[in-house]
Amino acid sequence: MAGGRHRVRGGSRVQRPGRATVSPDVASNRPLLDKLGVKPGARIAIVHLDDPKFVSLLRGRTSDIVQGRPSSPCDLVFFGAEQPTDLERIRDLKAWIEPDGAIWVVRPKGGRALLRDTDVIDAGLAAGLVDNKIASFSETHGAMRLVFRLRDRPPKARARSASTARKRGLVR
Numbered sequence: 001m002a003g004g005r006h007r008v009r010g011g012s013r014v015q016r017p018g019r020a021t022v023s024p025d026v027a028s029n030r031p032l033l034d035k036l037g038v039k040p041g042a043r044i045a046i047v048h049l050d051d052p053k054f055v056s057l058l059r060g061r062t063s064d065i066v067q068g069r070p071s072s073p074c075d076l077v078f079f080g081a082e083q084p085t086d087l088e089r090i091r092d093l094k095a096w097i098e099p100d101g102a103i104w105v106v107r108p109k110g111g112r113a114l115l116r117d118t119d120v121i122d123a124g125l126a127a128g129l130v131d132n133k134i135a136s137f138s139e140t141h142g143a144m145r146l147v148f149r150l151r152d153r154p155p156k157a158r159a160r161s162a163s164t165a166r167k168r169g170l171v172r
Helices: 052-059 084-094 117-126 155-167
Strands: 044-047 065-067 074-080 097-108 129-136 141-148
Touching: 044 052, 052 065, 074 084, 084 097, 084 117, 097 117, 117 129, 117 141
Parallel strands: 044 065, 044 074, 074 097
Antiparallel strands: 097 141, 129 141
16 A cells, blocks of 8 residues: 555554554543643633533633633634534634634534534534534533634634644644
């Protein structure tokens, strides 16, 4: 195979040199705020998400947290959604984030939840955003990150994002 990669019969994962294989069934040991990309001093908006424990965690990392609409663009918006009609707000929330910011849509997990991953993905696309990460938010809720496409970001934000991607080895 090209590039020296080999596919194991019966498996779809490709083992890369120097990287451990990660099973999707194994829970992450990383702290929640690290998984969600919350940096010290980040500007955060929380919308329709009543979780005092989460807010307390956030306050341990940043003091710039608002409930509802921020007065200036923020780095991350945490948006609680329970049903498909809640997703209509994503278009408005898009204006609240920096070009290299993100909206985390936090929704109930499980087969009985009214929202599916595809509902969130479709709502993001309709608003001009793409999904690029999912995380387990809690025992009962999952989160999906929506961001601007690189090509839709202003040049300064695009350069910053490309530099970050190169540092992480995602782009050569």
